[in-house]
Amino acid sequence: MRAATALLLTLLLTACASDVLQQREAEAAQFIGQSEEELVRLAGVPTRATDVGARRFLAYEDRQTRYLRPIPSFTRRWSRFGTSIEVRPEEMVIEVCETTFELAAGKVVAYRLHGNGCG
Numbered sequence: 001m002r003a004a005t006a007l008l009l010t011l012l013l014t015a016c017a018s019d020v021l022q023q024r025e026a027e028a029a030q031f032i033g034q035s036e037e038e039l040v041r042l043a044g045v046p047t048r049a050t051d052v053g054a055r056r057f058l059a060y061e062d063r064q065t066r067y068l069r070p071i072p073s074f075t076r077r078w079s080r081f082g083t084s085i086e087v088r089p090e091e092m093v094i095e096v097c098e099t100t101f102e103l104a105a106g107k108v109v110a111y112r113l114h115g116n117g118c119g
Contacts (some may be wrong), residue, residue, distance in 0.1 A: 021119030
């Protein structure tokens with residue numbers, strides 16, 4: 001029973017992550033063929049811009065901070081006051097997804113997603 005529950009949870013988490021990745025890719029793909037001006041007008045000012053030869057790279061960073069709530073765990077330590085409960089502190093997770101657009105001749109020709117928050 002535990003194995004089935006663990007498998008179901010793993011499948012659900014994988015499906016959620018894959019949906020996030022597909023959504024981010026769809027959002028980035030809509031800019032292919034657009035001019036740099038149109039990209040900046042619709043997506044905002046990039047976090048970084050770099051020129052390499054005849055190519056220009058515009059990077060947009062999406063940073064999310066999540067706090068994972070601790071799960072109380074019961075220990076087997078008995079005392080006259082009953083069973084003790086251990087509670088771990090909250091855990092902070094920073095998820096970052098960087099979308100980098102490659103431009104040639106002023107038009108978006110490719111994109112790349114990178115980071116633990118991309119899905």
